Amino acid sequence: MLKNLKPKEVFHFFEELTRIPRGSGNEKQASDYLVGFAKERKLEVFQDKTLNVIIRKPGTAGYEASAAVILQGHMDMVCEKAKGVRHDFTKDPLTLKVEGDTLRAVGTTLGADNGIAVAYGLAILDSTDLPHPPLELLVTTSEETGMDGAHALKTDHLKGTTLLNIDAEEEGVLFVSCAGGVNLLCDFATRWEKAAGGTLLIKVSGLKGGHSGLEIIQQRANAIKLLGRLLDGARAGGRFRIAELSGGSKSNAIPRDAEATIAADAPVLVRIKAIVKLLAKDLESEFAKADPDIKIEVAAGTKVAHQLSGTTTEQLIDFLAVAPNGVQSMSRELEGLVESSLNLGVLEQTGDAIRLTVSVRSCVESIREDLARRIESLAGLVNAKCARAGAYPAWRYEADSSIRDLCQSVYRKVAGKAPQIKAIHAGLECGLLKEKLPHTDMISFGPNLFSVHTPDEHLSISSVANTWAFLTSILAHLK
Numbered sequence: 001m002l003k004n005l006k007p008k009e010v011f012h013f014f015e016e017l018t019r020i021p022r023g024s025g026n027e028k029q030a031s032d033y034l035v036g037f038a039k040e041r042k043l044e045v046f047q048d049k050t051l052n053v054i055i056r057k058p059g060t061a062g063y064e065a066s067a068a069v070i071l072q073g074h075m076d077m078v079c080e081k082a083k084g085v086r087h088d089f090t091k092d093p094l095t096l097k098v099e100g101d102t103l104r105a106v107g108t109t110l111g112a113d114n115g116i117a118v119a120y121g122l123a124i125l126d127s128t129d130l131p132h133p134p135l136e137l138l139v140t141t142s143e144e145t146g147m148d149g150a151h152a153l154k155t156d157h158l159k160g161t162t163l164l165n166i167d168a169e170e171e172g173v174l175f176v177s178c179a180g181g182v183n184l185l186c187d188f189a190t191r192w193e194k195a196a197g198g199t200l201l202i203k204v205s206g207l208k209g210g211h212s213g214l215e216i217i218q219q220r221a222n223a224i225k226l227l228g229r230l231l232d233g234a235r236a237g238g239r240f241r242i243a244e245l246s247g248g249s250k251s252n253a254i255p256r257d258a259e260a261t262i263a264a265d266a267p268v269l270v271r272i273k274a275i276v277k278l279l280a281k282d283l284e285s286e287f288a289k290a291d292p293d294i295k296i297e298v299a300a301g302t303k304v305a306h307q308l309s310g311t312t313t314e315q316l317i318d319f320l321a322v323a324p325n326g327v328q329s330m331s332r333e334l335e336g337l338v339e340s341s342l343n344l345g346v347l348e349q350t351g352d353a354i355r356l357t358v359s360v361r362s363c364v365e366s367i368r369e370d371l372a373r374r375i376e377s378l379a380g381l382v383n384a385k386c387a388r389a390g391a392y393p394a395w396r397y398e399a400d401s402s403i404r405d406l407c408q409s410v411y412r413k414v415a416g417k418a419p420q421i422k423a424i425h426a427g428l429e430c431g432l433l434k435e436k437l438p439h440t441d442m443i444s445f446g447p448n449l450f451s452v453h454t455p456d457e458h459l460s461i462s463s464v465a466n467t468w469a470f471l472t473s474i475l476a477h478l479k
Helices: 008-018 028-040 112-126 148-152 223-237 266-286 310-322 365-381 402-415 430-436 461-477
Strands: 044-047 053-057 069-074 096-099 102-105 135-140 162-165 173-178 180-188 192-194 198-205 241-247 258-264 295-300 306-308 326-330 338-350 353-362 384-392 420-424 441-444 458-460
Touching: 008 028, 008 112, 008 461, 028 044, 028 053, 028 112, 053 112, 069 112, 112 135, 112 458, 112 461, 148 384, 148 430, 162 402, 162 430, 173 402, 180 310, 180 365, 198 223, 198 266, 223 241, 223 258, 223 266, 223 310, 223 338, 241 310, 258 266, 266 295, 306 310, 310 353, 310 365, 326 365, 338 365, 353 365, 365 384, 402 441, 402 461, 430 441, 458 461
Parallel strands: 069 135, 069 162, 162 441, 173 420
Antiparallel strands: 044 053, 053 135, 096 102, 102 458, 173 441, 180 353, 180 384, 192 306, 198 258, 198 295, 241 258, 241 306, 241 338, 326 338, 338 353
């Protein structure tokens, strides 16, 4: 499928990866594939209990004594698919489609975040004519769901003094700092009772969604937050109970859809239906530019056996209505950088339990802690319990960096213009890796990727080639 794309070697390995299931937590096959790749080429390889893989290759002629360089990315991908698409991420290969300069998967995420980094690494390790210092390809697991692989990583087999993280998504941008974050798991106290009356289904869909770090600055609608506003407004129609609800699928993705089934007497449902329709017009107007395809529906729901008690319903709606979401502050040091944000990521009902996962990000640790405490305090007010999970540190900017200086120089030679130096609001594994490898000089870059964490994810083919030229030139200069 991709054999005519250049660089041929990179797209060969990327296509190989698209045939392997590698959703977060399901990386065994991908990890074993990397081990097999190394053994076939008689390269030194290490696989740990978390399925992280390190492959080592000696330097080429003239580079044998050079300091080792770590190439780093993660093997897992976010598994999202469009409504109506039949695809099993645990076994089905992705269906690829080339459209001019664009590569995408049909109806699903592409997994270029971060399969393209792995493909670059494998192409370099497989090469026989590219000059480079001793290399250590580090491929981690479960980055998308809490950086579990990086957390568990032991650095005994890593000797590199320079690390090239290839998990960024803007060509020509060198990232030198990233946000830290933590997930808050809010479990609501629930009391269920026998359902009474009829039902209404309130549904939010058609939103763009996107990466909750990269796209949060776009001020796109959050389906869970909109559902909370609709339920809050519906209270003006009379007493009702929540019977079912759900929204979002990944804590690090802005929710594209959410829905709730409510139960009440027929006259109340009639009034609520009218209220929701009016509110829908307001919300569609508010987000006309950021989310032009927003769709809010209200219709008769299916029969339910149980409903939440009045107290539980009120507490849940109070939380959704009041909980902060989106950009919370902008950096005063770097123009255009989001300093802190919140994302109401996943609302799920499992049996009798209801949980909301909130993603908190900030490049300032004290602000991240303040935002986490706000959510925890709010949870306490509505009798919910809040636990922390998947915390990762920020990667702080370093005034002196040899690799940053070299990358700027090389980029000018390769691209004919200066690169941009930026911090990123998304979380990169560099923060955790810097804690484990404090004396390693790090930088992050990558080709142009778009709409990651959504079924519209795609990448620029020409940008992959440009970044390949940049990457191989960096390695040639690290003698």
